[in-house]
Amino acid sequence: MKKIEAIIRKTKFEEVKEALHDNGIEFFSFWDARGVGMARQSRVYRGVAYDTSTIERIYISIVVRDINLDRTIKTLVDSAKTGQVGDGKIFVSNIDQSVRIRTGEEGDESLYIKD
Amino acid sequence: MEGLTISIDTIWILLAAVLVMFMQPGFALVESGFTRSKNTANILMKNLMDFSIGSLAFWLIGYTIMYGEDVGGFIGKVSLFFGSDAINGVPDKASLMFQTVFAATAATIVSGAVAERTKFSAYLFFTVAITVIIYPISGHWVWGGGWLSELGFHDFAGSTVVHSVGAWVGLVGAAMVGPRIGKYTNSGEPRAIPGSNLALGALGVFILWFGWFGFNPGSQLAAAGEENAVAISHIFITTNLAAAAGAVTAMILTWMKYKRPGLSITLNGALAGLVAITAGCDAVSPGGAVIIGIIAGFVLVFGVSFIDKKLKVDDPVGAISVHGLSGAVGTLLVGLFSTSEGLLYGGGAGLLGVQAIGVLAIAAWAMGLGFILFFILKKTIGIRVSKVIEEEGLDIYEHGESAFN
Numbered sequence: 001m002k003k004i005e006a007i008i009r010k011t012k013f014e015e016v017k018e019a020l021h022d023n024g025i026e027f028f029s030f031w032d033a034r035g036v037g038m039a040r041q042s043r044v045y046r047g048v049a050y051d052t053s054t055i056e057r058i059y060i061s062i063v064v065r066d067i068n069l070d071r072t073i074k075t076l077v078d079s080a081k082t083g084q085v086g087d088g089k090i091f092v093s094n095i096d097q098s099v100r101i102r103t104g105e106e107g108d109e110s111l112y113i114k115d
Numbered sequence: 116m117e118g119l120t121i122s123i124d125t126i127w128i129l130l131a132a133v134l135v136m137f138m139q140p141g142f143a144l145v146e147s148g149f150t151r152s153k154n155t156a157n158i159l160m161k162n163l164m165d166f167s168i169g170s171l172a173f174w175l176i177g178y179t180i181m182y183g184e185d186v187g188g189f190i191g192k193v194s195l196f197f198g199s200d201a202i203n204g205v206p207d208k209a210s211l212m213f214q215t216v217f218a219a220t221a222a223t224i225v226s227g228a229v230a231e232r233t234k235f236s237a238y239l240f241f242t243v244a245i246t247v248i249i250y251p252i253s254g255h256w257v258w259g260g261g262w263l264s265e266l267g268f269h270d271f272a273g274s275t276v277v278h279s280v281g282a283w284v285g286l287v288g289a290a291m292v293g294p295r296i297g298k299y300t301n302s303g304e305p306r307a308i309p310g311s312n313l314a315l316g317a318l319g320v321f322i323l324w325f326g327w328f329g330f331n332p333g334s335q336l337a338a339a340g341e342e343n344a345v346a347i348s349h350i351f352i353t354t355n356l357a358a359a360a361g362a363v364t365a366m367i368l369t370w371m372k373y374k375r376p377g378l379s380i381t382l383n384g385a386l387a388g389l390v391a392i393t394a395g396c397d398a399v400s401p402g403g404a405v406i407i408g409i410i411a412g413f414v415l416v417f418g419v420s421f422i423d424k425k426l427k428v429d430d431p432v433g434a435i436s437v438h439g440l441s442g443a444v445g446t447l448l449v450g451l452f453s454t455s456e457g458l459l460y461g462g463g464a465g466l467l468g469v470q471a472i473g474v475l476a477i478a479a480w481a482m483g484l485g486f487i488l489f490f491i492l493k494k495t496i497g498i499r500v501s502k503v504i505e506e507e508g509l510d511i512y513e514h515g516e517s518a519f520n
Contacts, residue, residue, distance in 0.1 A: 045307035
C-alpha cells in the first residue's frame with residue numbers, strides 16, 4: 001500500500017477529482033493548504049506597494065494498492081498540469097497497515113469495495 | 116401662488132435632506148470596507164451614534180449657535196430647542212432637518228480618519244463637541260451671517276464649512292491618537308493595511324455620490340420658480356461632472372504612478388471631485404466643474420501619498436485628503452472659476468483672496484479646537500485603546516460583538 005500526497009492548484013481540483021474517479025479511485029481526502037514560497041505577487045494598496053507570498057493550494061491524500069500506484073500518479077500528473085510554475089508536487093510513501101473499521105478487514109482488502 | 120412656492124420649496128428641501136441623510140450609510144460602508152473586519156462593528160456603531168447624538172445635539176443647541184441672530188460676527192444667539200411653526204421661506208422645522216443632516220456629515224468624516232484604534236467613549240464626547248461647538252461656530256461665520264459672509268466668502272454647500280472642518284479635526288485627531296500598530300516600519304516606511312471589503316467601499320462611494328445630489332442642489336434651499344429650477348439643475352450637472360472628472364483623473368494617475376489602475380484610490384477620486392465642487396457648484400460653469408474635478412483628482416492622489424509617507428499620519432480611509440485638501444482647494448478654485456467674480460473671468464483677485472482667508476481661518480479654527488478637544492480627552496478618559504484591544508479588534512472588546520460571525 002502506498003500513500004500518495006499531491007499539492008495541486010485550486011483551479012484544477014474539479015478536473016483532478018473527475019479524473020481520479022474515472023480511474024477507479026473511489027475515495028480520497030483533501031483539504032485547503034496554504035504555503036509560503038519564494039514566488040511573490042506584488043500588489044499596491046492606496047499607493048503603498050506590498051507583496052504576498054502566501055500561496056493557496058489543495059492538498060490531496062490518497063491511499064492506494066501497489067497495483068494502482070502508477071496509474072494514479074499518471075492520472076494526477078495529467079489532470080493537474082498546466083505547464084506553468086506552481087502546478088504542485090506529488091509525494092509517495094509506504095503505508096504499513098490499514099483497517100476498515102466496519103468489517104475489520106486489513107491491508108489491500110480494506111481499500112476497495114468487493115462486489 | 117406664494118403658498119405653492121412654499122410648498123414646492125419645502126418638499127425640495129425635505130427631499131434633499133433625505134438624500135443627505137442617506138450619505139450616512141455611504142460613509143458607514145466606505146469606512147467599513149476600507150478597514151479590517153475585526154473593527155467593523157465599531158465603525159458602524161460610530162456612524163450610527165454620530166448621526167443620532169448629532170441630531171439630538173443640533174436640535175438642542177447647535178442650530179441656534181449656527182443660525183441664531185448674529186452676535187459680533189462670531190456666533191449666533193443661543194436658544195434651546197429650535198423649531199417653531201414659523202415660516203421663513205420654508206418652515207423652520209424643514210430648515211432644522213436640512214441643517215441637522217449637514218452637521219452630522221461633518222461629524223462622521225472624523226470617524227474614518229481615526230478608525231481602528233480610537234476609544235469609542237472618546238469618540239462620543241468628540242461627536243458632541245463638533246456638533247455643538249466646532250461646526251456651528253465656524254458655520255455661523257459663513258452661513259449664519261458672521262464675519263466671513265460679510266467679506267463675501269463663497270462656500271455654497273460646504274466644501275470648507277462642512278467637509279474641511281470634519282477633515283481638519285480628523286487630521287489633528289489621527290495625528291494625536293497615532294498610527295495603527297503595524298502601519299509604519301521601524302524606519303518609518305508606510306505599510307499597506309488592505310481594507311476588508313472593497314465591494315462595500317464601492318457601494319458606499321456610489322451612495323455618497325447619490326446623496327450629493329441632495330447636498331449641493333438642496334443647498335439652493337428653494338426649487339420654485341424659473342430661477343431656482345435652472346439653478347438646481349445647473350448644480351446637478353456641475354456636481355456630477357466634477358465627481359466623474361475626479362474619478363477618471365485618479366484612475367489615470369494611479370495607472371501611471373503605480374502601474375495599475377487602483378480601485379480604492381479611484382473611489383476616493385470621485386469623492387474628492389464631489390467635495391471640491393461643493394463650494395462653487397452654483398457659481399462655476401460645467402467646464403469649470405470638470406477642471407475643478409481634475410484638479411481634485413491630482414490633489415487626492417498626491418495628498419494621500421503625502422499624508423501617508425511625509426506627514427506619517429495614518430488615515431485609513433483617506434478622509435483628510437478627500438475632505439480636507441480637496442475641500443480647501445475646491446474652495447480656493449471658486450476664486451478662479453466663478454463665472455461672476457472669478458479671476459479667470461475678469462473678476463480680479465479679490466474673491467480669491469477672500470476664499471484664501473476663509474479656508475485658512477476655518478482650518479485654524481478646526482485644528483485649534485480639535486487639538487484642545489483631543490488634548491483634554493487624552494488627559495482624562497484617554498483616546499486610544501490598549502494594544503491587546505487594537506490587535507484583537509475593537510469589536511470584541513469595545514462592543515462585545517463582531518460584525519461577521
